Amino acid sequence: MRIVVDRPRCEGHGLCEEAAPRLMHLDDDGELVLDREEIDEADAALANAAVRVCPVAALRIA
């Protein structure tokens, strides 16, 4: 599985980073950077938590 970002929709709230700092972070410009392309089973719960917490539905699992 992997995480997909809807760039135009992302507003840089960063709640996903707080939920799953191992998987993603906002860079200095507030742009979301995915640190893992592929999410393994061990991180699936983290990835889901990050996707769920986004208030503008900019993330999804593919």
Added chain:
Amino acid sequence: MSGGAINRVVVVGNGIAGLTAADTLREAGFDGELTIVGDEPRPAYSRPALSKALLLDGDDVSSHELPPTGHGATELLGVRATALDLDRRLVSLDDGTALPYDRVVLATGSRARRLSSLSEELTLRGLDDALSLRGRLAATPSVIVVGGGPLGMEIASGCLAAGCQVTLVSQGVPLIVQLGPHLAGVFVRAALDQGLTIVETGSARLERREGSARVVLDEGAVREAEMIITAVGDVPNTEWLADTGLAPQGVIPVDSHGLVRPDVAAVGDLAAFPTPYGLRRIPLWSSAIEQAKVAARALVHGHDAPPLRFQPYFWTEQFGLSLKAVGYLPLEGEPTYIEGEPGGGPALMRWSHDDGAGVAAALNYRVAIPRLRRMSQAAA
């Protein structure tokens, strides 16, 4: 302290607080029978989006949608809880059934406070409200929004963008209570530039005269429009708990773990939790999520679980401005500018509270939220 074996957990409320509690119960190792009760006949959605993107996005009505859940709970949607029996550990539902529990999460949120019982008074709290408003705006020449808080201003902004003539009726300067004089000034200027009419008043009420509703201000002045929307705060949904004594003033006070007792948690807009500034109800998206995470873990692991250390995060989008802020309100006095300068352009700002903590805010400025959090804590 233990509340006994945990085989069955009932989460009452299917907003982001209830949903997060259910997810976190699973993460904390609870693998028993989990039931979520929600009074809306649909999955949980993002409430902040309702007054922002959802009012504005052309044909796209998906900005509020949350991804499918993974907690594997039995979801009872379109069902309302009517009573809680703490001794027998039962949640009664309006379909006549009752759910037994070993642990229960109270997350029934809050509803819009209303100024009248008139059907003409519209409010924006749920998805149905937002979709209905969206559908009607295009055909509505004039709108009065009563309430100068962030929600009222967001609605006014959305109505203006839809082409309506909009009058905002506000108790004092809009946003000044939440954002302080400096930022309120910035937002009011932007609103006026976009054509908003602002009427300041000490009080406002609604009445129906000759078949149509109108807003009556101080000293009897009257304002009329095709549509009247009020955004004057929220009321916790705690009436169903009246017999329990858990919500003495309509709000449920909880400890730093979000617990009322070892087997009962209360999270989200209906709970008042300990903050550095006393027991507070903080009805924000980020607050509901953090409360729910902490309380769910405490229900499973007791007070060994980490307590809540919430630092409020909130944002608003209106009149072409976007604000993100971290820290406890209110914002009093003038900020220090860390980036940018006064005048309403892109900027990073900080306000200090007396205790050295503070609020950091980004106006039309893209910034990593962890940096904003650090800025809010570090003395300037």
